[in-house]
Amino acid sequence: MSVVLVAYLATLALHAAFVGYVVAGTAYVLVQAVRRADDPLAATVLSRLPFMLGCGITAGVAPLLFLQLLYQRRFYTANLLMGPRWILIVPALIVGFYGLYLAKHTARRRGLVLGAALLCFAFVAYAWSEQHALMQADGAWEAMYAAGQRVYVAAEIPLRFALFAGGMAALFAAIAAWSTPLRRRLAVIALAGRAVSVAAAVALGFAPAGSAFGLGAAVAVDVLGWLLVLRRPDDARGLWLATGGGVATLVAAVIVRELPRMALVEPEGPLSAGAGGAVVFVVAVAIGVAAVGWVIRTVRGAAPEEPA
Ligand code: HEM
Secondary structure, three states: OOHHHHHHHHHHHHHHHHHHHHHHHHHHHHHHHHOOOOOHHHHHHHHHHHHHHHHHHHHHHHHHHHHHHHOHHHHHHHHHHHOHHHHOHHHHHHHHHHHHHHHHHOOOOHHHHHHHHHHHHHHHHHHHHHHHHHHHOHHHHHHHHHHOOOOOOOOHHHHHHHHHHHHHHHHHHHHHHHHOOOHHHHHHHHHHHHHHHHHHHHHHOOOOOOOHHHHHHHHHHHHHHHHHHHHOOOOHHHHHHHHHHHHHHHHHHHHHHHHHHHHHOOOOOOOOOOOOOHHHHHHHHHHHHHHHHHHHHHHHHHOOOOOO
């Protein structure tokens, strides 16, 4: 496995954790807003959503760069075929981002605003699945181009959407459960999410033979952890197991997701082969880490004191 492929998988997993929190978290707060429930968990989640979306988008940039290196010709062809339809994800993200800020700072029309934001995020998630499917469907490219078609339709796309939506619910639950006593409710959300994911994965044939066992084992640990949380929400062991199972499921799913496409990885081009740059890369990483450390220190120093 090349370094680029490993870096791609690792950063994609990080991206998935953040956007999972955002999409499922927005849905959770939306439901509570519509019910007009006075829910402390919804308040905590809402206060974190804009920050988590910022993290999710930023964490999407790294796999995007690696993806272009791995599947250059296919990635760009699919992008060009979808054209303006693809670029629509940018305004959708902007609307979603501002929707979250608006919902966080005013209760007026919160349900409407969150509903609109959720639609934007669902559109972006669907667009990524569409792009993922189209870049592998080279048999469809010519006809799509000739017809001037901008939308790629395939049965696998809604199934991928369902699979990832279920996974997002479980990821949200695993992250949110560490800052609330309302864990039983999150266990139900996680288990329902896993059920949807597993059904969609089976319908899709997501895990090729040989890899299904690893992914299945990780899901089993995750489900066991959540069942323990359901029984004893205050026992940290269940939560640790659910979180460990969740991380293992995420890593396994990201790898399994890539397997059918790996044969399509393009060989290094003559320009990049032996181009070097390792020293510049290490220096850039050091500067980046130092800058992030400085930002964290500055923000901590400026934070208002916690009330006694
Ligand atoms: C709320 C916003 C977003 C959501 C909900 C979202 C969701 C998703 C989903 C569901 C997938 C998996 C698609 C599939 O395998 O079928 C995905 C993949 C990906 N996303 Fe995001 N995403 C968001 C924003 C972004 C942004 C802003 C970037 C880049 C800056 C990004 C970069 C990526 C990359 C590189 C992949 C892998 C695509 C592939 O391997 O074919 N995402 N995203």
